[in-house]
Amino acid sequence: MALTGKSAVVTGAAMGIGKALSELLLENGAKVALLDVNDSAGQSLMESLNQQHGAGSALFLKCDVESEEQLKAAFQKTVETFGGIDILCNNAGIMNEGTWEKTVSINLMGVIRATYIALEYMNKLNGGKGGVIVMTASMAGLGPFITCPVYTATKSGVVGFTRAMAGASEVSGYGIRFNALCPAFVQTDLIANASANLGPFSHLAEVAGQIKEKLGVISVSEVAEGLMELVTDETKNGEALMILTKGKTYMQFPSLSK
Ligand SMILES: NC(=O)C1=CN([C@@H]2O[C@H](COP(=O)(O)OP(=O)(O)OC[C@H]3O[C@@H](n4cnc5c(N)ncnc54)[C@H](O)[C@@H]3O)[C@@H](O)[C@H]2O)C=CC1
Ligand SMILES: CCCCC/C=C\C=C\C(=O)C/C=C\C/C=C\CCCC(=O)O
Numbered sequence: 136m137a138l139t140g141k142s143a144v145v146t147g148a149a150m151g152i153g154k155a156l157s158e159l160l161l162e163n164g165a166k167v168a169l170l171d172v173n174d175s176a177g178q179s180l181m182e183s184l185n186q187q188h189g190a191g192s193a194l195f196l197k198c199d200v201e202s203e204e205q206l207k208a209a210f211q212k213t214v215e216t217f218g219g220i221d222i223l224c225n226n227a228g229i230m231n232e233g234t235w236e237k238t239v240s241i242n243l244m245g246v247i248r249a250t251y252i253a254l255e256y257m258n259k260l261n262g263g264k265g266g267v268i269v270m271t272a273s274m275a276g277l278g279p280f281i282t283c284p285v286y287t288a289t290k291s292g293v294v295g296f297t298r299a300m301a302g303a304s305e306v307s308g309y310g311i312r313f314n315a316l317c318p319a320f321v322q323t324d325l326i327a328n329a330s331a332n333l334g335p336f337s338h339l340a341e342v343a344g345q346i347k348e349k350l351g352v353i354s355v356s357e358v359a360e361g362l363m364e365l366v367t368d369e370t371k372n373g374e375a376l377m378i379l380t381k382g383k384t385y386m387q388f389p390s391l392s393k
Contacts, residue, residue: 136221136266136267136367136369137164137367138160138164138222138367139163139164139165140164141166141221141222141266142165142166142167142168142213142217142218142219142220142221142222143157143165143166143167143168143220143222144167144168144170144209144210144213144220144222144223144224144249145157145160145167145168145169145170145224145226146170146171146200146224146225146226146227147170147171147200147227147228147271148170148171148224148226149173149176149177149180150171150176150323150324151321151324151325151355152226152271152321152355152358152359153169153171153224153226153227153271154180154355155355155356155358155359156224156226156271156358156359156362157169157180157184158184159356159362159363160222160224160366161184161187161188161192161193162188165222166191166193166194166217167184167192167193167194168193168194168195168212168213168216168217169184169195169196170196170197170198170200170206170209171195171197171198171227172199174197177195177197180193180195181193181194181195191216194212194216194217196208196209196212196213200241200245200246200248200249201237201240201241201244201245203248203252206248206249207252210252210253210256214256219256219263219264220253220256220263221257221264221267222267222268222269223249223250223253223257223266223267223268223269224268224269224270224271224362225245225249225250225268225269225270225271225293227241227245228242228271228325229241229242230283230286230325230329231332231334232283232284232285232286232332232333232334232335232336233332233333233334233335234334235285238285238286238289239285239289242286242289242290242292242293243288243289243292243293243296246270246293246296247296250268250296250300254309254311257309257310258309258310258311259308259310259311260307260308260309263310264310265309265310265311266310266311266312267311267312267313267314267365267366268297268300268311268312268314269314269316269362269366270293270294270296270297270313270316271316271358272293272297272315272316272375273290273317273318273319274317274318274350274377275287275290275291276290276291276292276294276315276317277291277294277317277375277377277386281339281342282336282339282342282343282346283343290317293315294315294317297314297373297375298313298315298373298375298388300313301313301314301373301374302373304372305372312369312371312372313372313373314365314371314372314376315375315376316358316361316362316365316376317375317376317377317386318353318357318358318361318377318378318379319350319351319353319378319380320350320351320352320353321352321353321354321355321357321358322352322353322354322355326352330343330344350379351379351380352380353378353379353380357378361378361383364383374386
């Protein structure tokens, strides 16, 4: 899929990985709706991106992925502004084992919520043009991250949802591909604040630090390169792309057909 003239929605776009995903989508010619709860960071990012890529190429919409109403309004506004939606990046996420219900609501329910609303516009069976939906999951969704059990559960859920939706889409003819990014540690505020957000597992903070030390930390731009691969390579559907300091690899899942 070439990105020139395509329209993308990125959740959690104001900072960290979402910001890098948005920047690379714009550099490759897409228009991007930046959805985030952080009004000031979102507004100032939109202004700087519009200066770099041309007025009207980025649109900030204040939107909490916990709110069905705000998501519906943001998708509607994106379609009115850009004429449709070709790409959705379900990226917004937190790690907080203390407020675990909120972690589930944002990381898993927020992904499902946004995906179902996007389908109303993207699904070829509803008159949409099809496209691609990419989730920012995590390596935690593929192997247990023992210091963050609820976070692990949400990311495992996101990987499972992605793969099942990929199959459902293919069999039903939605014309939409579904893939997941599974980075290990990435240099963002989420990591900087993580040890204070371990809740009942705060006694394992040192273990979390040791796991981080062993796996190393990658940059947001390495994750964004992974997004480009999953968006532009039309053979990719139902994939979980692991992104580690040693490089990118596709997760091999057991096949039911063999
Ligand atoms: N930083 C890391 O090591 C890794 C992060 N991830 C995942 O990447 C995604 C992005 O994380 P980071 O960029 O690291 O975090 P971050 O904390 O740097 O940025 C997250 C962005 O999401 C926004 N956000 C938070 N809650 C929201 C909500 N309810 N609705 C809309 N926007 C919301 C924040 O305002 C912020 O702009 C998350 O899903 C995270 O789980 C995955 C693997 C590793
Ligand atoms: C296969 C084992 C799972 C390894 C998971 C690897 C990385 C995942 C990172 C994230 O998704 C980010 C989430 C939480 C970070 C939590 C703690 C980090 C503590 C960092 C520190 O002590 O400096």
